[in-house]
Amino acid sequence: MSFDDILAQASALQTLQRALERDRLAHAYLFEGPSGVGKQKTAMALACALLCPEQPKLGCGRCSVCVRVLEGKHPDVRVFGPRDEGNRNLQVELVREEILPFAKFAPFEAKAACVIFPEADVSFPVQHAEAANALLKTLEEPRANVTFLLLSERPDRLLPTIRSRCQPVRFGALPASVVKEIMRARGIDEAAIELAAGLAFGSADRALSLAQDGLAERLLQFALQVDAAVQARRPGALLELADELAGSDDRALLLDALRLFYRDVASCAVLGDEAPLAFAAHAELIRKRAATLGAARAADQQRAIAVTCEAMERNANPEVALDALFFSFA
Ligand SMILES: [Zn+2]
Structure with missing residues (x-):
């Protein structure tokens, strides 16, 4: 693992490599961007670059x-992920007893040390400010040779005071071609690659988990089942599907698939064969549906799904929200 192994993040790598070359590395960086696009790999590669005596x-x-470093066994590189239990935020005791002493006394062996926080916004959420404020103290009093790397999908959930102490480095979603390349390297078959890459939003992790056990195919089948009930104008069947969805562990993924299905239908209705499709492997089916549903209604349904997802993120009751959503399709 080195910088060469990180795909499609040229601008992020350029920022970091230029700073390394010029000995102008910031004391703390905030790697912002979706999960599964290489933030953690880049953090590990940067730690290697800081400590490696060979290169x-x-x-x-x-x-x-x-x-x-890569095996997590070097005393000068510590990775502090969120806790496994509860709301997963790090406790202030951990910051005081482990993180602050490390930041104060490291490096122990190499010439530089590195502290990495994957999912920093989960570890230090804005609503549990005590641990974040303890961390802030070390960010405000930087020491040479200790670099902090905060990784976050949702930097807006970090305290503004933490964000302002870090230099932001942005990571973008991976192009579908790169996601497919990563999946091919793992020996996944082409049909599964096509479907999973379409649903992955440029995240390699997400694509790999979608390709497992036919998950992507199941998501598509669910979307088709819902749409069949929409076409048949069967509110009863739609409400049953809404209940099934409300109780499913894969609820977010199923809703993403349904939203992408209607997005495909809408863009196919507008752009015809030129439309870029998430479900490219099912282009014929999407085309037929575009002809019957039409662009406006497909776009409305896509938007309604997005609005419902946002409401559930803000703690709306899933059963009520999904019943209302599916009823509006009937
Ligand atoms: Zn090395």
Whole structure:
């Protein structure tokens, strides 16, 4: 693992590599961007570049120092993910007893040290400010040779005071071609790759989990089942599907699939064969549906799904919200 292994994040890598070359690394960085696009890999590659004695400022990824960094066994690189239990935020005791002493006394062995917070917004959410404020103290009193890397999908959920202490580095969604390349390298078959990449929103992690056990295919089948009930104008069947969805562990994924299905139908109705489709493998079916549903209604249904998802994120009752959504389709 080195910078060369990170795909399609040229601008983020350029920022970091230029700073390394010029010895102008910031004390703290905030890697912002969707999950599964290479933020964590980049953090590990940067830690290697800081510590590697073989290829300083680059990281070889192979020497004993790099290998220990990558295996999580080097004393000068610590990774603090969210807790496994509860709302997963880090407790202030952990910050005081482990993180602050590390930041104060490291490096212990190499010439530099690195503290990495994957999912920093989950570990230090705005509504649990005590731990975040304790962390803020070290961010405000930087020490040479200790670099903080905060990784976040939702930087808006971090305290503004934390954000303002970090230099932002933006990571974009991966192009579908790169997601497919990553999946091919894992030996996934082409049909599964096509469907999973379409539903992955440019996240390699998401694509890989969608390709597992035919999950992407199941999501598509659910979307088709809902749409069949819409076409048949069967409110009873739609409400049954809404209840099934409300109780499903894959609710968010199923709703994404349904939304993408109607987005495909809408764009196919407008752009015809030129439309870029998430469900490209089912273009014929989408085309037929575009002819009967029409662009405006498909776009309305897509929007209604997005609005319902946002409402549920803000704690709306899923059963009530989904009943209302599916009833509006009938
Ligand atoms: Zn090395």
